[in-house]
Amino acid sequence: MLDRTQTPLASLLRRRRPGYSLEAPFYTDPAIFAADMEAVFERTWIFVGVEPDVPEPGDVMTLDIGRNAILIVRDDDMKVRAFHNVCRHRGARLVHEDKGTVGNLVCRYHSWTYNLDGDLIHAEHMGADFDPKCHGLKSVHLRSLEGLLFVCLADEPPADFDDMAAAMGPYIAPHDIRNAKIAYTHDLIEPGNWKLTMENNRECYHCGANHPELTVPLFAYGFGFAPEELDEAEREQAARYGCLVTDSHGEWERAGIPSRMLEHLDDMVTGYRTERLPLDGDGESHTMDTKAASRIPMGRFPSSKMGGLHFWTQPNSWHHFMGDHAVCFSVIPLDAERSLLRTKWLVHKDAVEGVDYDLQNLIDVWMATNAQDSELVGFCQAGARTSAYQPGPYSPHTEMLVDKFCNWYVQRMREHFDPAGGPL
Template identity: 50%
Template sequence: MTVHASDTASEAASHAAPADLVARRIPGHSLEAPFYTSDAFFRLDVDAVFARSWIFAAAEAELPEPGDYITLTVGAYSVIVVRDDDEEVRAFHNVCRHRGTRILNDERGSVGNIVCGYHHWTYGVDGTLLHAESQPPDFDRSCFGLRSVHVRTVAGLVFLSLAAEPPADFGEFASRVEPYLAPHNLARAKVAKQIDLVEHGNWKLAMENNRECYHCAGHPELQRCYFPLYNFTENEVPPGMRATFERFQKADAEARATFESLGLPYAAIEELVERPTGFRIEREPLDLAGESFTPDGKAAVRRLLADFPTARLGHLGLHLQPNAWFHFSADHAVLFSVVPLAADRTLVRTTWLVHADAEEGIDYDLDTLTGVWVATNEQDAVFVSRAQLGVSSPAYAPGLYSPTESQVESFVTWYITRLTAHLEGP
């Protein structure tokens, strides 16, 4: 019987402690199998990454009125994100201060007050305890408000941190990206559609898949309007994509002239590794009509998000470690978030925003608006599920990243840094 080295390495990795696997990660290579397959790493990822970072939670458009809320579940955590009576966005742990009961059980809704269904302790949408029946005379309601979760809004996007002391660099991140986002008027948009897709793969595989276009030949709908040249340098462009690259160069020169004439920031800012709140942002042209993510590149929504003099603004792309990416065009925005459900299951939520006054059937057709990304997401779900099957095989061994996968390497390096900091302690 022949024993292959890959089989031996795979078996050894399955028995190694998470700290040892983190310490021996080889730069430029994919992670060892347990990072993607083990329950121990799933729990570690929640504790070290999702509970200690700033994560994207929702669009403000999902909370248009006071009392509107969503709930977000990350591992054992459940969070209520709600708009209060002063129209501020707040976040609280979804845990009653009486005996710990989960309070709100729906994914979204609207409340006057937040009422626990068990013993009817009642909280205001600002988290204060308003009513608790049958308490002693010296009971101090002010000591039993809902436990707050750190929450920040940036140009219509809602971020939260479960950490007692969240990463201190969020203010700098916000100041860097807000000038890019603000022109799109997201705080006054509305949700046209939201789709939840459960991918049968680890959350890191979903994020890695998004960070490269090496596989973009598998996205024919997207490739019609999106230049599939992400992370390719001029010298790396394959011969078969040379015409596309030349078309991109022409569109890019025209787009930069437009961006500058309108005072829209467009230069790439890439700080994916060196900061806790790693991000990348850049405004780029789109192919064909250059207006939107549609089969012909034309705007999907007649009513633009803001008072832009032209719809030909390409797209503004923002990527945030660890769980989100965004595309903003003149006519709509598409928001993507990733939430780990289990070692081999991940929720990918896609939200389309349009102008608050845009009317379906008049200003836009929903299938045209969503079609490119619906197809792309379904294709990506297949790729991620196949990747999960592959890393689960005893024959799997970490492979070498292509130069065009540099942002995958950046994501994995950022992730390993977060785990290392957590495992080493204060």
Template identity: 45%
Template sequence: MEQSNTTVIGTAPGLADTVQLLQQRRPGYSLPQACYNSQSVFEADMEQIFCKEWLYVGLTCEIPKTGNYITVEVGNNPITVVRNKEGVQAFHNVCRHRGSRLCTEKKGKVAKLVCPYHQWTYELDGQLIYAGNDMGEQFNKGDFPLKKVHTKTAGGYIFICLADNPPDIDEFLASLELYLEPYDLENAKVAVQSEIVEDANWKLVIENNRECYHCNGSHPELLNTLLEFDDTTDPRATDAFKAHVARMAEQWDAENIPHEHVSFGLRNRMVRMPLAEGKVAMTIDGSNACEKTLGRVKNRELGSLRILHLPNSWNHGQSDHLITFQVVPLGPQKTKVITKWVVHKDAVEGVDYDVEKLRLVWDATNAQDRALAEENQRGINSIAYEPGPYSPTYEFGVVNFVDWYADTFVANAGGQTLSVKLPE
């Protein structure tokens, strides 16, 4: 009999109950069951995390010219991200007439933003310029522009925030600009992308990403090239690994390639780590995936620039291609993961790169991670589930994520933050 995806809890917690759950959780342990499978907690996550924090939504190279747009959804909120004369701007994808979506495709190019329902028409800066001739003498088009969404770009990445007063992110974006500068992502393109839907809560998807405790048993393709240590401060890091990092750091310094570990609280971090000796890209054999390197990159042994942005993205930047991962919660036990493989804009498919080789390792890894997250979800749904302990050695990244999530949720909900943890 196929496993049901229904929530298995008694009374669904409200917002105040969820805050209390998080305030009383046991530090260093996984979250209470409702945090992983309750519809009400999912809705609260969307309100307190995804509608109040900065989200990665795409790349500027995806909308290279004026009028290019992409669409995304944050819970029940459809968003259009468009390039206009001023740069990149996001709007609520909602007509000011009767609320219909304006842009119904995932991407496109338009001269104006036109509602397909009644043809209300907006400039690319959101100003209403046409509403028919039957709105009455008192109607003022200037009162009905599209509603803007806070938008920032850095190094070719696009971030949006739906909150009225977004949290500060400028320090992180300044470092992101510096670390992505060598890749010149304005002059790149998405060679291919995949979308998979995992029958698991979004937090389980992130938790799985934040540790490599499972890698040896689950990711043979990935471990052909990836060194699982987070950086040289990883408690498992060997002397040989630290020496390898030191040798590569000398080369990167000589070419002015940023690599030092920088963090911004528990939400954002970036570090460049080498791949295994003699490997230059995350391909099945470790050879390059694209003949053209990105931007000003000359040295193919750039390892991987690892970028974490909570709550919804992780990334690997290599010498010849960059991979972005975007997490989109769809329900309490359903999460979309979008993966994009980015190459130089002049790279020609079939000449400079082979799509199958480019994506093989991470297609396999994504499928393996999906199976792991879904089995994790099935077990959590059991009446036998109770929070279990994380390994401080192998799962410190998961501890950091869960702490960030709990603290951020409680603070955004107006509760007392968890800077002082309860005793075990």
């Protein structure tokens, strides 16, 4: 627990200047990193994976969120559950592998055994007065949003998850995540504070100069631009793109596919943003030729040209859903200056690698983009360590969503550490 009487955190939060990046300690100070874990990652809904991570009864996966070890398991009734990955005897870790399949959950230390509902069903030599019902696994709040898994470590999780799920369910449902499989998972340790990773994701100001692969399927105008700085030809291109978005939204929504932008990035605890955007070229997928990477569609669509649905959640995820595959990203903080970026590529569960899709073609665009972004995050982290760093202004045309991420972060921190500090 952060010592609230000895830290300058409250004053740093109060003097945060909207429209500007955060002060250096927010990216470098281990004490503020600990505060982030307490106020954000232990109190809000965190994206951790997808139902295809645990497709069958007994399938289990593990992850760490700061000091908390979590396991996610599918029980015999096909329900997905989350528990603290801690034996109730003497605290040993129960499941040691990232993924596996179990009949029951058995502690290797003293063989205490739990069923997939978390009940203690075997504990030798504990005496006649021992009540196993009092020693089941400690549960963790878990919600599935059309196959996307979120956990919350708080005793009382934010209730507005239901509002987000009601709005987003119709957008994600056509992609049928529950009937997908994970084609590939990649873990990348980024050399920067988790907020720098998220800030980098929340803008495409940097895309044209740094992401030649990503800007093949994605239009340059999809995430903001300064109209007064465009020449005549660029203004015409931007206008054509605007018409394409409007026409595409109308066509997709007439087909029953929700597409229009919804944004609640800094006015909800469970903040989110979504929009379905057209893709360039053949317009089918995030691939180098913009054509579908998998021959088997992943979902129910009237056309192969359904653009890309993007979905962002605060504080730690973004997703891209196409007609043939999906890509899900999660960020888990490791320490003040390192973050884990986990990327999962999903295809239909019946798609066969080498027959229905080429794995390299499936992952090329985002493998390259992730590596480029990791380097950029490292540049920012190195700068934040220097004496010359000071908060810089965000572009009102291309970085407004970065500002909303920082607004959301400061609100969560002040609610927890500075509730008497007055209006935000």
